Amino acid sequence: MARNLFQKVWDAHLVGPLASGQSQIFIALHLIHEVTSPQAFGMLQDKGLKVAYPSRTFATVDHIIPTDDASRPLQDAMAEKMLQVLTDSTAAHGIEFFKPGSGTQGIVHVVGPEQGLTQPGMTICCGDSHTATHGAFGCIALGIGTSQVRDVLASQTLAMDPVQVRKISVEGQLQAGVTAKDVILHIIRTLGVDGGVGFAYEYAGSVIENMSMEERMTICNMSIEGGARCGYINPDQTTFDYLSGRPRVPTGDAWDAALEQWQSFASDADAAYDDEVVFHGEDIRPTVTWGVTPAQALFIDENIPNPEEVEGLDRALVTDALDYMQLEANAPIKGTPIDVAFIGSCTNGRLSDFQQVAELIEGKKVAASVRAIAVPGSEQVDKAARELGINLIFEAAGFEWRLPGCSMCLAMNPDKLNGDEVCASSSNRNFIGRQGSPTGRTILMSPVMVAAAAVSGSVADAREVFDIS
Amino acid sequence: MSQYSIYKISGSGVYIEGNDIDTDRIIPARFLKCVTFDELGDSLFYDVRFNEDGSSKHHVLDKPEYQGAEILISDANFGCGSSREHAPQAIQKFGFRAIIAGSFAEIFHGNCTTLGIPCVSMPAEDRQKMAAAVADDPDTSIIVDLENLQVICANEVFNVTMKASAREAFLAGTTDPLDTLLAQRDSIDAVAKKLGYA
């Protein structure tokens, strides 16, 4: 029978049914970081359990790591303790740790793919909702809670409910100046923040197929913002080319065997889906958020919604969001002044993101009123960017070029908004307080749009600022 | 985590209004700086409850008449966003034993189940009645009956829904799956071998 990728990967990793009606699924790759895992090691210890498959778990440190001075001990004593507990726990259980300074450290969802750990057809999990990123390679990639991190450490399996699969096709072509970030923001805006509950999203169609792996990761990364359990893209030649030659990818005969296996996981042409939605690439324009959920978004040339025109409970949501954001109904979003510009995160902190921006900002200057920071997603991204001189272009334009980490995406390190500052951000969440200040305001957009806002001092259309057509 | 069957939970309730309440709001990221979950209860909904100088915003959770509430009532898509188990942990450590909402985000729902906090879904109209009842009389007793999928409050019976596997786990006392998972060692190893992971 024809099956989609989700069904094939699920079936291949099925250990068996559980009495609750759930299924026990083997986890091919487990990634951990310092925020959600130390407690799980504690739980193992309480139960006297060992890690079942230490060679299938990899650790990195990303959330709490400072991006200006990461020398040890870290200045924040609690951050230092979290890093130390992770270091000790991974050493005690024989788990490989991508330590700062090793050349391999970075945001967990940047590091997995760049090391070639993330491979098509795998089940992947991590105590982090943006694990969905790895779906770009044709994986079932799930964010889990700490108790489940414990389950995976102890058994290398998870108890899982089945999900439905919605195929989201983006057909046609994107207009000049429209990026992967705009596509996913548009999808979330259209289907809603809870539109994906109960679903895995399969992204398909010519626009997706023409995307690079880094763009595909941006798309899958934000599946969780649409409420989906995970998101994935079928593996193809672009996937295989990206993986070829990466450190953890098999070589020689083993590569040939792996390739054959990877290809076999792609959805069959006549596979059935529980739901299908089609978007047209031509319809999508650069998209930014105006509110406090990623679905509260609009095209750059649209006006901020009016609560009076919204029905039911959602009216209160719109009113509250406008209130918090200090924005006015019916006003254009374009021209909204910003205080901070942030380029980074597991959504848009990869080499191509910085490359794209560097080409545009060369010779331009960040507005005097704007504090602008660029934070590479990993030590490898940092190194590659430096080799290309990209850091210098950013610095010449008035950006600070920082050390790798999650940084202002969630502000668990010293990078934070102050008071009610407005941040043009390439990250994935604009929740109240997300960037470290309880009154801070986040406007999500693509890296290119952040650059345009940084240069203009206000939310701007990158196509106009950089003459893209 | 002890393993016993849960059929019913009763207690007084408190209503926290709003759709799409995310886990960053339930527990802001700066409180995730910890290596155990023990101290999280006090930080629940911190930025909604307290000003930056630590003074109270007199949020409903801090009103004297709602102290000791054990059932949290909220709206649609509760617990969306970050997968942090710190969120349900904080809810539990604060003293809540069950959540009634319009709907739940999936990772949050799974985390709650594992921790033994039942999550039941109720339509908007009925939630409004519940909200009115607890506003009227904060001591109103609420019974969340998992066996019959009903909530009984102020002499009214409301039908609720619950994910079947979660309900099953509460009734059977198997919300923590670890022992069940570990019992399958041989089958686990067989799958690992078959896929070339071992």
Ligand code: SF4
């Ligand atoms: S970059 Fe942001 S979303 Fe990504 S893992 Fe770090 S904190 Fe989470």
